[in-house]
């Protein structure tokens with residue numbers, strides 16, 4: 001792609017997402033130039049979807065991208081949308097700033113049905129909704145400073161004020177020493193920080209994140225998620241993000257929506273959905289995060305207890321976050337004498353312990369009533385099952 005073509009595309013995109021210069025003078029801004037800014041804690045930012053459906057016309061018949069979506073995103077929350085490729089995530093996200101128009105149903109932002117807004121009001125709405133992208137969408141010919149300044153300049157903010165705010169925004173995202181650098185000389189994480197600063201320039205109440213960390217390595221992903229969390233907490237901005245990685249949801253979101261073929265497969269608090277996934281799509285998305293049986297044990301595991309020779313019983317203890325139950329190693333040791341921890345892991349999600357432990361107990365030991373060990377105040381796990389038996393000692397191999 002030639003650089004002028006790339007620039008034109010980026011400019012087109014920016015104009016689409018933010019405002020266009022002609023509209024800016026005509027539009028009654030939601031908050032006037034004097035009030036926009038990252039220091040202003042967001043007061044609103046609630047989004048409701050009411051029976052939202054979306055069809056795209058196509059030569060092979062209409063594609064039903066969203067079907068009857070109704071849900072609420074509370075103001076000030078972090079809301080994660082996940083699903084397989086083609087599930088409808090982008091389509092749903094883009095209805096919030098009306099880059100996509102629903103075929104039916106309403107999207108309501110802070111009590112206002114945005115389908116009823118005229119052009120000028122739509123411009124004002126988009127100033128209250130920032131957006132960041134997987135590929136950052138920065139203007140390559142402009143410096144970091146100029147990229148962040150642009151939405152403020154377009155909104156008619158006086159020059160001295162632009163300078164003050166861009167300085168503040170770049171400090172907020174940790175790029176105070178990169179003012180005069182062009183995007184090509186930044187790392188992916190730094191580019192996304194510029195994208196975030198630019199998205200926050202007009203003091204939005206909502207930040208839409210379209211696969212914002214998908215192009216980043218794991219360490220940079222962590223730092224960007226941390227920044228988004230800080231922004232959510234410090235500025236009170238509602239963050240709505242789409243991702244295909246459950247680890248991103250686990251890291252940052254309060255609520256998660258699992259989309260499957262345009263429909264709600266699952267919706268709820270992240271710790272609950274992780275602890276007791278109801279839908280096959282959710283279980284499939286969670287599978288890579290779970291501590292399953294390692295291959296070496298899997299190959300040696302038999303379903304029936306061997307009739308002769310020594311063997312070990314392999315138990316799986318699961319934790320779903322309910323009731324504050326955490327793995328208490330002393331109690332586990334008392335309930336299952338001689339137990340050894342083979343494999344597993346526990347995550348804390350929103351203060352709830354989640355995970356699985358794989359344990360080995362000598363084959364000669366008589367197991368207690370495992371169901372009883374999941375009940376009442378003395379419970380050692382939410383669920384316990386014998387996965388099978390491994391001939392001889394596990395550590396003899």
Ligand SMILES: Nc1ncnc2c1ncn2[C@@H]1O[C@H](COP(=O)(O)OP(=O)(O)OP(=O)(O)O)[C@@H](O)[C@H]1O
Nearest residue numbers: 056058063065083084085086087088089090091092
């Ligand atoms: N402009 C369009 N015209 C026709 N079909 C479209 C258009 N945009 C999306 N679709 C179709 O709508 C469905 C949902 O697409 P969407 O991009 O919202 O899903 P997604 O979950 O974001 O996917 P991905 O993770 O691959 O980005 C898909 O079948 C897609 O092919």
